[in-house]
Amino acid sequence: MKRDSRLSSTLHALLHMAERDSPMTSEALGQCLGTNPVVVRRTMGHLREAGLVTADRGPAGGWRIAADLETVSLRRLHEALGEPAIFAIGNRNETPECLVEQSVNAALEDAFAAAEALLLDRFADVTLADLARDFARRHAQRRARQE
Amino acid sequence: MKRDSRLSSTLHALLHMAERDSPMTSEALGQCLGTNPVVVRRTMGHLREAGLVTADRGPAGGWRIAADLETVSLRRLHEALGEPAIFAIGNRNETPECLVEQSVNAALEDAFAAAEALLLDRFADVTLADLARDFARRHAQRRARQE
DNA sequence: TGATTCGTAACATCAATAGTTACATGAAAC
DNA sequence: GTTTCATGTAACTATTGATGTTACGAATCA
Numbered sequence A, B: 001m002k003r004d005s006r007l008s009s010t011l012h013a014l015l016h017m018a019e020r021d022s023p024m025t026s027e028a029l030g031q032c033l034g035t036n037p038v039v040v041r042r043t044m045g046h047l048r049e050a051g052l053v054t055a056d057r058g059p060a061g062g063w064r065i066a067a068d069l070e071t072v073s074l075r076r077l078h079e080a081l082g083e084p085a086i087f088a089i090g091n092r093n094e095t096p097e098c099l100v101e102q103s104v105n106a107a108l109e110d111a112f113a114a115a116e117a118l119l120l121d122r123f124a125d126v127t128l129a130d131l132a133r134d135f136a137r138r139h140a141q142r143r144a145r146q147e
Numbered sequence C: 001t002g003a004t005t006c007g008t009a010a011c012a013t014c015a016a017t018a019g020t021t022a023c024a025t026g027a028a029a030c
Numbered sequence D: 001g002t003t004t005c006a007t008g009t010a011a012c013t014a015t016t017g018a019t020g021t022t023a024c025g026a027a028t029c030a
Helices: A006-018 A026-033 A037-049 A074-080 A099-125 A128-146 B006-018 B026-033 B037-049 B074-080 B099-125 B128-146
Strands: A053-056 A062-065 B053-056 B062-065
Touching (some): A006 A026, A006 A037, A006 A062, A006 A074, A006 A128, A006 B099, A026 A037, A037 A053, A037 A074, A099 B006, A099 B074, A099 B128, B006 B026, B006 B037, B006 B062, B006 B128, B026 B037, B026 B062, B037 B053, B037 B074, B074 B099
Antiparallel strands (some): B053 B062
16 A cells, blocks of 8 residues: 555645635645545545534535644544554454464564553644744744745 | 554563573464464574574474563664564655655654654563563452452 | 536546565575 | 476466546536
């Protein structure tokens, strides 16, 4: 499979939207992300279903953020996207008869569960507002460097 | 992509080999894993290159473990397999010009790096000998239940 | 009514593991 | 040395899920 970049994509899109007052069309967001408007609609649709954004049709329509940036964590976005699989590595057989394979699975599952818990905790600690502030900092640094 | 189960497969194969004195053929291991002998040879080939197993051709040939079970950690096996990608999730663009995307990438990379470090530490703490002991425990439990 | 934009179906593309077939190479036994 | 068994490896297909693309219907506003 290709690597799943939907969380990255939605974050990128949301931060661009946060920098604007007017709605952004799928076409415009597709330009920002370097992808197709249909892909944008498909992915952002999950956030709409979770109530994090709204979409208006017709002229002057497009996507708008419908939540407080401080309350939207990466974890909430991951959940909104349907909690896609985090790991590319896994057990060969999830419910083996073989006792050897059961031992192998148990050991791997322990390790992956711990890593997943840590990742989701980290995700819970980072909000869109945090990312917006980080972007503002980078933006100010670049301007300072250019002057 | 399909989920990568090579670490799981090699662990399963190695533990079956550890339970025996004589070499095991790719055919026999394929039966244990429910897969094709060629797949076994392909995957075990990495362990051979790392010096963890040897393969003898001809009649009475097959695969043998060439290392102390106490010294072979899951991490060492992961490395022997070429350190395949751990995460199914990633950044959309690894070297973006866009400052927004740079902020997004930085946040995600931090979280993923922490989770990967934890996972590899866990992997380093578990050896084939540990798994063999766990298997022996499960085996004794099953026999006790059956009597 | 016409232009704009989302919503969605349908299909093609891509990437990496897994599976399969075929055959060359090497080792052991007779 | 011929036969048999097993690995080594190339070449190809199957699988899986995200991503990309085309097409068109539905809603909104001037």
